[in-house]
Amino acid sequence: MKLWISVLLWLCPLFLSAQTKITTLDKNSKAPISGVLVKIQGQANQVTDENGQVEIDLNNPGILTFLHISYETLSISAAPNESLTLELIPVITSLSEVIVTGFESERPLVHQAGAISKVLENELYRFNENSILSAFNTKPGIRVEQRAPASYRISIRGSSLRSPFGVRNVKVYWNDIPFTSPDGTTALNLLDLSNIQNAEIIKGPAGSIYGAGNGGVISMSSRKTVTENYLSADFGIGDFGLLRYRVGIDQKVGNGGISASYVSQKSDGYRQHSATDRQVFQLAMHTKPSDTQTLSAQILYSDLNYQIPGALNQAQVEVDRTQARPGSVAQNSSIAQKTIYGTLSHQIELGKKWDNSTALYMNNTDFENPFILDYKRETAFSYGGRTKFTFDDKWGSFPVKIIAGAEYQYGKTLAQNFGNRQGKADTIRFSDDLISTQAFIFQQFEIEWTSKVLMTLGLSENFGRYDINRSIDAGPNDPSNNTKNFDPIVIPRIALVYKVNQWSGIHGSISSGFSPPTIAEVRTNEGSINLDLEAERGVNYEAGYRGKFGIFNVDVTAFYFQLDQTITSYTNEQGVVLFRNAGQTDQKGIETSLDYVLVRNQNAFFQEIKLNHAFTGHYFSFGEYESGGNDFSGNQLTGVAPNTLVNILDVRTKPGFYLNFTHQYVDAIPLNDANTVFQESYNLIGGRAGWRTTLGSRWDVEAYGGVDNLLDEQYSLGNDLNAFANRYFQPAPGINFYGGMKIGLRY
Structure with a gap:
């Protein structure tokens, strides 16, 4: 009898499904999440209980997909008899x-x-x-x-x-x-x-x-982790010959993964001579050599070709907005640029209090730019990196954080300017070896004086140098070596935050800034080398409030920025853009945003309805500014709209249909320092509608279509400032449409 009981107990699991127990938690609060829909490959869907838990009968390993209106979708591979705790990332509501x-x-x-x-x-x-x-x-x-x-x-x-x-x-x-x-x-x-x-x-x-x-x-990041094996493909089309497609793959490898993607985007353009062709390939590897380290490496290759139609004067705009500037087509005004960019990043925890993050890069670029007035070729190589140490501890009873690090960049460019004979490089005009070196050391000290008051003190010491070694000069000047050294600049910042509560805070800061001229502003296209051009220096005073009131999120910031030695652009009689220091500018402004969720319900037809409003008030003017016998003091700052307003509506439904609606108002923009020419104010309205869903637990599908500039406004999205011969305007497209599809497969 004992033998038969033992045999039955041993055989029992073979006839019963294995229970896989899963607990879902909020990634930030660690609270359990009820009502999470669990899609199970080959089985009926299930929902987590009030404790955020669900038990699933699995005979074999399979893919589970977790969906909740308030959280990002997550897919995992699960096996029988597993006990898993998953942390879902909240969709931002506050x-x-x-x-x-x-x-x-x-x-x-x-x-x-x-x-x-x-x-x-x-x-x-x-x-x-x-x-x-x-x-x-x-x-x-x-x-x-x-x-x-x-x-x-x-x-x-x-x-x-x-x-x-x-x-x-x-x-x-x-x-x-x-x-x-x-x-x-x-x-x-x-x-x-x-x-x-x-x-x-x-x-x-x-x-x-x-x-x-x-x-x-601006700090941008691509996806840094691979959570599942995934194949994806996108296809998009639009007016003016737009054709875009993308293919990508994510592959988990050990405790990391590899991602690769290729994108091709082509367009004939709205205007004559405004076609674009861009191919981008990205390969990324992410891994964790140990529990305390992460390592990432990436290769980015971009092959970009685009035509430059050039700016028009008002009369030309009125005759034909789509025409190119006379001469642009004949001279093949365009840019061809091939770039390969390699990166390596490493993060490590150095005990309980210290950690380090270090990133290195190398870059090589071939650049070719036939223009109406000349033909430019450049071959550039650069490298550099950034390292940062962080120390977290207490100073007495006060929590402190110390951040210290450095950044270094070196670049060398062979830059040659030729004559342009019907789009072909002609006789060389001048050739330079350009060497750029930028470096700085930074330190930052943060201390929480109380549970509500946080103070930050920051400081950097900055160094820079340009070497412009001219080996060929077909003009009246002899070849020469030129050096532009920027005096070491110390940049301080002090900031305070008062934590009103968990959901709101008041902040204020005083920060200094500087901006040296780029090497393209010192060495201009007509061959001059302006070593007298000085770096801009400024001080910014800022105060703001961020908080949540019920369903409303509010962000308000007011600032005053005073800039000295402001660099402005102008054009000479040949139409070449040159630069000069223009004295002082006073920049006062307010920036606000308000967003709120009207509906968020997992089980309703309208699962989510959100609105957002953003207002910018930039009331900028020149201080003391005289040039060419003209006094521009007190005029509006060139190229800045005093007021802009953005309104957004997003709707998402249970069947997967969605709508994104956007309205943008832009105030009149002065286009020259004298404030005699303006881009008129305009309203842009656009929208995108589509349907996205998960079929089974493996396939993600989306189809979408949209419209830009629904009101068919006539405006210029990128104006030329202080333009010679009144060529200020770069007309933007009128009403235009686009659409596409996306498919993703988990495997």
């Missing part, structure tokens, strides 16, 4: 839940001392997926312009004043590594939207921890 790392201090946004905006992944994909422009422009204080389909200019609090083209006066990081070149410029157009998962934007000087750039800092 500013206190938004964690940001601005000023190298990871804290909830409500308790950060500074004007910081975060662009989340779902915000990037509310629009046409051909650029970052629309998503960034929903944030107060930020304006991304597009002079040609792949030519971006970023203005944070008016910082585009000195940027006739490209991204200047703003420091950009990608995966914690400097993406801004040592010469001070940033080729943001190398990145596809799929290379960015989210972004943080610091508005105003952040030199105490990030070095040069009065405009601020």
Whole structure:
């Protein structure tokens, strides 16, 4: 009898399904989550109970998908007889839940001392997926312009004043590594939207921890973990010949993973001679060598070609908005740029109190730019890195955090300018070897004087140098070696936060900033070398409040920024853009946002209805500014809209249908220092509607369509400032449509 009982007990599990017990918790609060829908491959769906638990009968390993309206979807592989505890990431409903790392201090946004905006992944994909422009422009204080389909200019609090083209006066990081070149410029157009998962934007000087750039800092990151084996494919089309497709794969390997993606995007463009062709490949590896270390490596290759239609005067705009500037087609005004970018990042915990993060990069670029007036070729190589040590402890009874580190960048470029004969390089005009060196050391001390008062003291010491060694000069000047040394600059910052409660805080700060001219501003396209151009210096005073009132999230910041030795652009009689220091500017402003969730119910037809409003008031003017016998003192700052307003509505339903609606108002913008020419105010309305769902537990499917500029406004998205021959305007498209599909497979 005992023998038969033993045999039955041994055989029993073979006839019964194995129980897999799963507990779901909120990642931030660790509280159990009830009502989580669990999709089980080949079986009926189940729901977690009031303790956040569910027991599932599994005969074989399978894929489980967890869905909840308030949390991000998660898929895992589960085996019979497992006991799992899963932490789901909340969908942001409160500013206190938004964690940001601005000023190298990871804290909830409500308790950060500074004007910081975060662009989340779902915000990037509310629009046409051909650029970052629309998503960034929903944030107060930020304006991304597009002079040609792949030519971006970023203005944070008016910082585009000195940027006739490209991204200047703003420091950009990608995966914690400097993406801004040592010469001070940033080729943001190398990145596809799929290379960015989210972004943080610091508005105003952040030199105490990030070095040069009065405009601020943009820190972007791609996906840093691989949670499942996943194949994905996207396909999108749109007006003006837009065709975009992407293929990607995520593969788990041990305790890390490998990701690879390829994106191709082509467009004929709205205007004559405005076609774009961009191919981007990204390969990333993430692993954990030990419990205290993480290691990441990435390769980014971008092959970008785009045509430059050029700016028009008002008469040309009225005749035909789509025409190119005369001469652009014949001279093949365009840019071809191939870049390979390799990175290596390492994080390690050095005991209970210390940790270190170090990132290195190498970059090689071939650049070719035929323009109406000349033909430029450059071959550039650069390398650099950033390291940071963090120490957490107590000073007596006061919690303290000390952050210290350094950043170094070196770049060498062979830059040659030729004549342009019908789009072909002609006789060489001048050739330079350009060497750029930028470095700084930073320290930051944080102390919590009480449970409610946090103080931050930051300081950086900055060094910079340009070497311009001219080996060929076909003009009247002899070849020469030129050096521009920037005196070591110390940049301090002090900030205070008062934690009103868990959901709100008051912040204030005084920060200094500086921005040296880029090497392209010192060495100009007509061959002159302006060694007298000085770095901009400024001081920013800022105060703000962030908090939650019921369903409302409020963020208000007021600031006053006084800038000395402001660098402005102008054009000579040949149309070449040149630069000069223009005295002083006074910049007063207010930036506010209000968002709220009207509906959030897992079981209702309308699962979520959200609204957001963002207002920017930038009341900027020149101080004492005289040039060419003209007095521009007191005029509005060129290129800055005094008022902008953004309104957003997002709707999501239980069957998977969604709607994203956006309205943007932009005030009149002065286009020259004399304030005699303006871009008229305009309203942009756009929307995206679609359907996304999970079929079974393996397939993710989405179909979408959208419209931009629904009112068919006639406006210029990227204006030329202080333009010669009154060529101020770069007309943007009227009403246009787009659509696409996405498919994902877990395997």
